[in-house]
Amino acid sequence: MSEDFELVNRKICHILDRGANELDASVVARLRLVRRTVLERCFVTASTSRLAIIDGSTVRTLFHHARATLMIVALGLGAVGAYYWNGLEQAQEHVEIDSEILADELPPSAYIDPGFQEWLDTTSHLSLPQN
């Protein structure tokens, strides 16, 4: 690169330096505030993070355990609830069939139907759930 360009570069940078040194007072104040904020935030975070390492990890571990326990309990409750609900529905169906049979609301052809007879035989041992 020629010396002329080097000289121009130096002069340009000199002018840029002057521009940086002659920033508006408001900008300089903002920059000072930014610098202080950064340092304060970082030092406070760093100093408190040391103290919080043990407590924080303990709390996090406990939180994870509690969350897992809650999930297992919720799953168990759901399974029991589903089983109980299913039993109630089956019992209700049986009650309806029995009441229809007792009320003679079934068509006579149902008694001739061998499939129905077989169904009666297989389900006759079923009774209503004990309360």
Add this chain to the structure above:
Amino acid sequence: MKTIPASGPELSAFLASVERRAFKQAMFAVRNHETALDIVQDAMMKLVEKYGAHSSNEWPMLFQRILQNTIRDSFRRSKIRTLWMTLFSSFVDSDDEDSDPLDIISAGSEAPGFSSPQRQLEQSRLLSVIETEIEKLPARQREAFVLRYWEEMGISETASVMGCSEGSVKTHCSRATHTLAAALKAKGITL
């Protein structure tokens, strides 16, 4: 986990020494005070958090690398948003082109004192013209020029900060220098 800064006063002094130039560099790229201040704050935060415990000799280069990356990220994010602002600023620039910088220079050379208000005004206009021309440079050329000449980094350091080869740095610097010289010459400014 965050590293703990080694020395508050030392870091504070370092940041104070670089904050103005960092702000100007950000301004060249984003042309917005608030965004430039955000960029400087982000760069300072990253330096203190991640490299505060490093040797103070490493801070200048690390800070420049962080600053350039932050500028690049911010520039990418706001590229579309500032499209209209850029167009608007180009209209503003055309107004500046109406004024003849030769008048400024010639008037300045005739001025009796350096500290006269007229001289100061001329200097500030000259500064404005140069800063505008630097803003107009392609991002990589501007980055190379600022790091290499303003920050007085070596070619290898500049290449490291920019994440490119030394040959690319030389090319970017050469193009930036020629572009700036031509732009100033076209405006009748001789330095």
